[in-house]
Structure formats: structure tokens, C-alpha cells
Amino acid sequence: MEFEQSTRVIYLTDEDDQVFTFIKDVKEKEGLYILDFEDVEIPENKLKLNTYSNFSVPHAMSKDHIKAYHYDQLINLIVAFLKDHHAEEYLEIYRDMDTIYFETVFHAPKTPEEKKLFQEIVDKFNRIIGQVNSAVKSRFNQKIEVILKFSFNTHHLHSIRI
Known part of the structure; x- marks a missing residue:
């Protein structure tokens, strides 16, 4: 075989x-x-x-169960890619339904330096989401919500259109 x-x-x-x-x-x-x-x-x-890139899906999907399968697999591939390429000891990346979470252990910034570092981290994650967004090229015309969770609050990052 x-x-x-x-x-x-x-x-x-x-x-x-x-x-x-x-x-x-x-x-x-x-x-x-x-x-x-x-x-x-x-x-x-x-x-x-299958020699297509990891984020590829068939061009013409006429059946709903086939679309749903590819949508689900694409979210799994995105999460796996993020875990493999952006692993940080203070960051957990996971999926819950159609939402991707970036959960970190950072605490509320108090000083101007901490606030600056906090903003740099949020900007970094927004850039990562932008990279993934350009990689998937809006295949399903649906949004995946991506949430950055800090221990003190939650920030919504850019949605990924797939």
C-alpha cells in the first residue's frame, strides 16, 4: 500500500x-x-x-458537510500552526468551538514601562493574527474570533476571515 x-x-x-x-x-x-x-x-x-499547502481547501465545495469538515480542519490547522510557531512559556493557545484563545499570565500593567510592554505584546499578537489572516485568504467568508485573555481582562484581537 x-x-x-x-x-x-x-x-x-x-x-x-x-x-x-x-x-x-x-x-x-x-x-x-x-x-x-x-x-x-x-x-x-x-x-x-495532497501536495497543496497546509491551509488549502478544495475550490468548489458543494455539500454542507464537506464545507463544515474543511472549516473545522482549517481552524485546527491554524491553532496547530500558532502553537508550533509562537510558543511562549507564558502563553497558552487553544480552541473552543469557533474561537481561538491566546491566554497569558501577565498581570495588569501599572507603570508606564509595564503599559508599554503590554501594548507591545498586544501588537505582536495582532501581527500574528494578521499573518494567519493573509495565509488563509478568506476561503469561507466567515470570521474566526480570536481572543487574547489576560488574568485581569480580555482583549479581542483582529478577526480572521476564512
Whole structure:
């Protein structure tokens, strides 16, 4: 069998829809792959290797369940990207439903220096969100809310349109 577990593939449905997914498991004896998309079990001839960038989705998605799957996967990829590329010991990045949270342990700034540092941190996170926003290129015309949580209050960062 050509593909391994976790390989990113393109699944061609019986209706000729494309689904960008990955292989959850391989059934060697049966010659089947189990996909992350709806746990579909399919033979190799229904798959091809996905060589598109991580944030790519199919161009024409006609079915709502396929759109919902790609939307959900895109949010997961964004969170994974942020965790991998912007890990800080004082920062936790996670997802809750359709919201991405940046939670930090910083306390309320009191001095002018602390306020300046606080503003620099908020600006840094806003730039990160801008980078992700440009990477996903408004694929779904929906907003993902991104919230920066400090122990003393909450700041809403720029929304990401995907």
C-alpha cells in the first residue's frame, strides 16, 4: 500500500467531490484506508497525495458537510500552526468551538514601562493574527474570533476571515 497513517490525501467521493483529509488508519489485509473524514474506508484508487499547502481547501465545495469538515480542519490547522510557531512559556493557545484563545499570565500593567510592554505584546499578537489572516485568504467568508485573555481582562484581537 502506497500511503501511511497520517498522510495528507485528497479523497474523491462517488459524486466527484474533493475532500482534503488525512489517513487515520491502514487496513493492510483488506487493502483499505480509514480516513479522518467521516471515518470512510476506501481503496487506494480513490485517493491521491495532497501536495497543496497546509491551509488549502478544495475550490468548489458543494455539500454542507464537506464545507463544515474543511472549516473545522482549517481552524485546527491554524491553532496547530500558532502553537508550533509562537510558543511562549507564558502563553497558552487553544480552541473552543469557533474561537481561538491566546491566554497569558501577565498581570495588569501599572507603570508606564509595564503599559508599554503590554501594548507591545498586544501588537505582536495582532501581527500574528494578521499573518494567519493573509495565509488563509478568506476561503469561507466567515470570521474566526480570536481572543487574547489576560488574568485581569480580555482583549479581542483582529478577526480572521476564512
